[in-house]
Amino acid sequence: MILYLSSQQHTNLLDFLAEQEDALPVKKMTGNFMLKQFVVYDMRNFSHCTELVLDRIAFGDEDRDFAQAIEEFLTMYNTRITVICEGLKENNPLFGALLSAGVGNIVTNVEIRGMQEEIRQSLSSQGMTKYHPKERKQPKAQGEHYRFMADGVRIALVSSQSRIGTTTTALGFTSWLGSVGASVAYVERNDSGIISYLSDAYEMDEEAGGYRLEKMWYGTQPPDAGFHFLIEDYGTDRPEVDTDILLLVCGTKPYEIVHTMKLLEKYDTKPAFVLCPFVEASLQDTYVEAFQTDYHKVFFLEYQPDCMNGSPNAKIFKIIIKNYIAGE
Incomplete structure (x- = not known):
């Protein structure tokens, strides 16, 4: 399942996925969030999600805190993250922080169709391949497995x-x-x-x-x-x-x-x-x-x-x- 945390501005941005036969279902939450708080208090209810899509303008965290929350998230969950941040340039400190945190699916296009194509790439099996995020160790499964x-x-x-x-x-x-x-x-x-x-x-x-x-x-x-x-x-x-x-x-x-x-x-x-x-x-x-x-x-x-x-x-x-x- 895809968990999409969206602003009001982009609430329908992932609706095009419903047209794809093999698309994962989307759980959409629209509003204003603090990512650090969501990771600590709410994400455990959605730990079964395999994809997490974050609309940057839906979050009140400072850029540094936003990237840090993602880095902490990736130490606990195997969920893949896509960040939507239209107009973000590669020389922006947030861009570098996202790559350093392990996020390579960064949607930056300013046109709706362009954004949707980048989202489609991000949610494909190989993800968005044009960026090279820092490789992170996968979190170890806790407890016994049989x-x-x-x-x-x-x-x-x-x-x-x-x-x-x-x-x-x-x-x-x-x-x-x-x-x-x-x-x-x-x-x-x-x-x-x-x-x-x-x-x-x-x-x-x-x-x-x-x-x-x-x-x-x-x-x-x-x-x-x-x-x-x-x-x-x-x-x-x-x-x-x-x-x-x-x-x-x-x-x-x-x-x-x-x-x-x-x-x-x-x-x-x-x-x-x-x-x-x-x-x-x-x-x-x-x-x-x-x-x-x-x-x-x-x-x-x-x-x-x-x-x-x-x-x-x-x-x-x-x-x-x-x-x-x-x-x-």
């Missing part, structure tokens, strides 16, 4: 009762899988309606009847193909067919135990991971003794305040899918 021997592996999450964190766990698992290199689909099999909220909050792109964010796809029906894993969030409903991995999310409070036991009995001969949230460490052995069987393996979930960040439970998630990891 190769997977998996094709449409179905992971179902079933809850012993509502509102004990099943959807938070499912979304965290989805995000963690995406972060370690898997292509993953989150399938909402309950009536929570969470996807509509997520798609708005994270400005996801519509795709194949659902929404995409980086390597993660979100929808209410399983996609046709193309994913290592399908995370199916059933809530308190029950899967109608067998799944490859079954996760039973169970409460341990006194008033929750009766629901937990009913669910465990329902799947008493089905291999499953039993995931228990919010359990005091001193009580965990007690619940392992009560819940664990030859078929059921018990784990205790760590507190996960952000539903889209599964890192607090990364160790558990890795254990769950370890048989599908081909290598690191």
Whole structure:
């Protein structure tokens, strides 16, 4: 996806791309920006974008700060940058600063058609080749990455009762899988309606009847193909067919135990991971003794305040899918 930060003056400048069959979709944001602030506070919501187009007159940063913000951005993201700065001369200090920062796609034409042709060159696979920017090291991927021997592996999450964190766990698992290199689909099999909220909050792109964010796809029906894993969030409903991995999310409070036991009995001969949230460490052995069987393996979930960040439970998630990891 192309993220275009534009002034009012140039808001329609990239509209011509819609005529190209192979053009990437454009997410347009129009207004007045400070690039340093955008990089720090907002860019993480658009880290899935592969192209960033900046209309210079939309930014209030001084030239030095503008180029510095780009340089900092390129140490964190692999996104390619194009800067639109009509009339900019090569002897201008900003031009040199952009090249030094690693930007070679610099649109300087003052005529609309000329600007659009330079934009087309910039967004091509080779980019604008007439300038020679400083070569910058690509940011290293943070955290672990794996190769997977998996094709449409179905992971179902079933809850012993509502509102004990099943959807938070499912979304965290989805995000963690995406972060370690898997292509993953989150399938909402309950009536929570969470996807509509997520798609708005994270400005996801519509795709194949659902929404995409980086390597993660979100929808209410399983996609046709193309994913290592399908995370199916059933809530308190029950899967109608067998799944490859079954996760039973169970409460341990006194008033929750009766629901937990009913669910465990329902799947008493089905291999499953039993995931228990919010359990005091001193009580965990007690619940392992009560819940664990030859078929059921018990784990205790760590507190996960952000539903889209599964890192607090990364160790558990890795254990769950370890048989599908081909290598690191």
